[in-house]
Amino acid sequence: xxxQGKTVLVTGxxxxxxxxxxxxxAHQGAQRLILVARTSSRLADVAAEIEAVGVEAVPLALDLAxxxxxxxxxxxxWRDYGPIHLLINCAGVxxxxxxxxxxLSQVQDEIxxxxxxxxxITRLIARRMAVQRQGTIVNVSSxxxxxxxxxxxxxxxxxxxxxxxxxxxxxxxxxxxxxVIALLPSLTDTDMVRNFQWFRWVIxxxxxxxxxxxxxxxxxGTPEILVGWQSHLVxxxxxxxxxxxxxxxxxxxxxxxxxxxxxxLKQTMANSR
Numbered sequence: 001x002x003x004q005g006k007t008v009l010v011t012g013x014x015x016x017x018x019x020x021x022x023x024x025x026a027h028q029g030a031q032r033l034i035l036v037a038r039t040s041s042r043l044a045d046v047a048a049e050i051e052a053v054g055v056e057a058v059p060l061a062l063d064l065a066x067x068x069x070x071x072x073x074x075x076x077x078w079r080d081y082g083p084i085h086l087l088i089n090c091a092g093v094x095x096x097x098x099x100x101x102x103x104l105s106q107v108q109d110e111i112x113x114x115x116x117x118x119x120x121i122t123r124l125i126a127r128r129m130a131v132q133r134q135g136t137i138v139n140v141s142s143x144x145x146x147x148x149x150x151x152x153x154x155x156x157x158x159x160x161x162x163x164x165x166x167x168x169x170x171x172x173x174x175x176x177x178x179x180v181i182a183l184l185p186s187l188t189d190t191d192m193v194r195n196f197q198w199f200r201w202v203i204x205x206x207x208x209x210x211x212x213x214x215x216x217x218x219x220x221g222t223p224e225i226l227v228g229w230q231s232h233l234v235x236x237x238x239x240x241x242x243x244x245x246x247x248x249x250x251x252x253x254x255x256x257x258x259x260x261x262x263x264x265l266k267q268t269m270a271n272s273r
Contacts, residue, residue, distance in 0.1 A: 001136065001218045003028040003181075006226045009077070009084050010035055011064060011121065012091030014042035016190035017140065020207035021088055022046060024215055026055040034058045034077055034084070035090065036121075064091055064117030074124045083132050087125050089118045090140045094155040096254075107154045114158035119165070126169070130176040137178065138214065140164045143186040143231050147245060151254060163224075170223060181218065184235075186228045194231055208250060 008030050011016035014037035022033050025047075033050055035043050040061035047057035058081060062073050076083065092114045093104040122137060129135030144152060146161030163182055170180040189204040205228050217225030226232055238245045 001221075003086075003215075005029070005031045005106045006085040007032040007034065007081060007083065008086040009033075009088060009125070011037070011117075012072055012140075013037050013046055014039050016090075017185060017188060017210050018088070018090035019046050020211040021090060021214060022209075023049060024085075024211035026050045026053050026057075028058040028215060030055060030086075031057065032056040032081060034081065035061045036062050036064070038063050057197055064111040064121055067120050070117075070120050071124060074121065076210045078128055081136075083128070084125055085134065085139070086136045088138045088140070089121065091117060092140070092158075096151050099153045110154045110158055114155070115161050115165075118162065122169070126173060126178065129178050130173070134177045135175075135178045136181065136218070137169065138181045138218070140183045140185070140248065141166070143184055143226070143234065145184060146180075146235050147249060150250060157159065181222070182224045183210070183214050183217070183227070184224060184231060185213075186231045188227075191254055213238060256263065
């Protein structure tokens with residue numbers, strides 16, 4: 001794919017993988033980057049970095065969990081800046097909590113942003129891309145969309161769902177000349193996960209490497225882009241020996257069952273009688 005002269009919208013652009021992808025696309029010659037995130041001050045900083053390399057940057061503070069707000073903002077952006085050629089769905093949130101201790105508010109937050117927020121903005125932009133009969137959509141899933149991670153059940157569930165969503169759209173939108181791609185980073189050293197207890201033996205990658213892998217995969221026309229040798233190893237292992245990968249995942253998880261888990265379960269069972 002040639003990025004020269006393209007208008008790109010990146011969600012989750014204020015930090016981490018989204019920020020790295022936006023900066024990489026600026027260096028690849030994109031004409032305009034529309035930067036979407038909830039924090040306007042961080043967006044302004046990223047926009048300044050992009051404009052320093054001679055690319056137009058449009059910061060757009062937006063909560064993807066608010067459908068009406070998103071609808072209005074996308075209509076205005078399309079009107080003011082012309083067709084969006086490339087959508088990068090990178091916004092997301094993750095909580096690391098054993099399932100028995102998970103708080104419903106956190107579960108709802110992950111589903112609202114990771115899944116419903118992506119669905120909302122993709123629907124609005126894909127309809128416009130279909131009219132112009134061109135466009136590319138990149139949905140950022142995760143290696144956890146292939147291999148579920150203990151202590152991150154809801155996050156894994158949303159990332160599995162994103163892969164299913166992406167596969168369905170790839171078939172359905174191809175007749176409108178719209179490409180749909182999945183990006184699957186492994187554990188990436190970003191602000192979002194710095195306070196997590198990481199899985200043993202997992203070597204984190206950097207946002208810059210994820211962005212470079214995306215560009216390389218898009219130029220090759222790869223429909224699912226895995227990042228790093230560990231991801232390829234785990235995915236192939238899961239295809240050939242899924243029982244072994246599940247055992248390894250369980251063994252490397254940072255939170256074995258604790259006394260608190262057992263007490264919480266007993267209390268829950270007692271209250272349900």
